[in-house]
Amino acid sequence: MTNSFIHCGCVFSFRINDEDVRLMLWDTAGQEEFDAITKAYYRGAQACVLVFSTTDRDSFEAVSSWREKVMAEVGDIPTVLVQNKIDLLDDTVIKNEEAEALAKRLKLRFYRTSVKEDLNVTEVFKYLSDKYLQRLKQQNAEDTEIMHTSSNKIGVFNTAGGSHSGQKSNAINGGDVINLRPNKQRTKKSKSPFSSCMLL
Numbered sequence: 647m648t649n650s651f652i653h654c655g656c657v658f659s660f661r662i663n664d665e666d667v668r669l670m671l672w673d674t675a676g677q678e679e680f681d682a683i684t685k686a687y688y689r690g691a692q693a694c695v696l697v698f699s700t701t702d703r704d705s706f707e708a709v710s711s712w713r714e715k716v717m718a719e720v721g722d723i724p725t726v727l728v729q730n731k732i733d734l735l736d737d738t739v740i741k742n743e744e745a746e747a748l749a750k751r752l753k754l755r756f757y758r759t760s761v762k763e764d765l766n767v768t769e770v771f772k773y774l775s776d777k778y779l780q781r782l783k784q785q786n787a788e789d790t791e792i793m794h795t796s797s798n799k800i801g802v803f804n805t806a807g808g809s810h811s812g813q814k815s816n817a818i819n820g821g822d823v824i825n826l827r828p829n830k831q832r833t834k835k836s837k838s839p840f841s842s843c844m845l846l
């Protein structure tokens with residue numbers, strides 16, 4: 647399928663840290679003439695594998711510009727650099743140091759794989775999934791933290807005394823205060839010892 651712009655939309659499944667992961671993979675064409683179309687496919691991607699071939703210098707040279715395109719479209723998603731076809735190392739056109747220097751410059755984890763011989767392929771996807779799940783958990787924790795912080799501001803319930811006629815609201819520390827008072831019937835006989843409590 648070397649003449650099409652999207653090579654596959656296949657699913658890769660495995661288990662990691664007791665969680666089932668299913669990845670939908672989109673293998674985009676490297677050719678620049680397909681840029682506008684391939685962009686539509688990686689828009690919304692949650693992880694990225696930048697692959698170059700051991701026997702194709704152009705694919706290696708193109709990595710930095712791919713990194714920039716992806717960053718511009720989807721931001722800093724979990725990404726790895728992969729040198730594929732290491733079963734053909736005898737015919738390599740890229741020195742080890744060059745590949746490692748590129749990974750260092752782009753601050754990416756670097757894998758050498760052979761899809762043909764099934765070498766290191768699962769490791770790449772496990773690493774990416776792990777990274778993605780970590781970020782997701784961190785994001786969830788941050789969202790919860792924001793909810794708690796903001797609930798302090800809007801959820802100040804004041805049971806302190808005052809008139810029973812209707813609910814009034816004041817402001818404490820910039821947050822809204824809603825006065826909660828029991829109705830007259832419930833307070834007629836005994837004065838509650840908690841009548842001057844403030845719940846924050």
Ligand SMILES: Nc1nc2c(ncn2[C@@H]2O[C@H](COP(=O)(O)OP(=O)(O)OP(=O)(O)O)[C@@H](O)[C@H]2O)c(=O)[nH]1
Nearest residue numbers: 648653675676730731732733734759760761762763
């Ligand atoms: N020897 C070897 N061949 C591979 C390996 N991975 C893929 N190939 C072969 O390389 C050719 C290109 O594979 P693709 O999956 O189309 O790779 P691509 O990067 O999408 O390349 P283009 O189609 O040229 O854009 C096919 O003939 C594959 O069988 C590998 O690890 N080792």
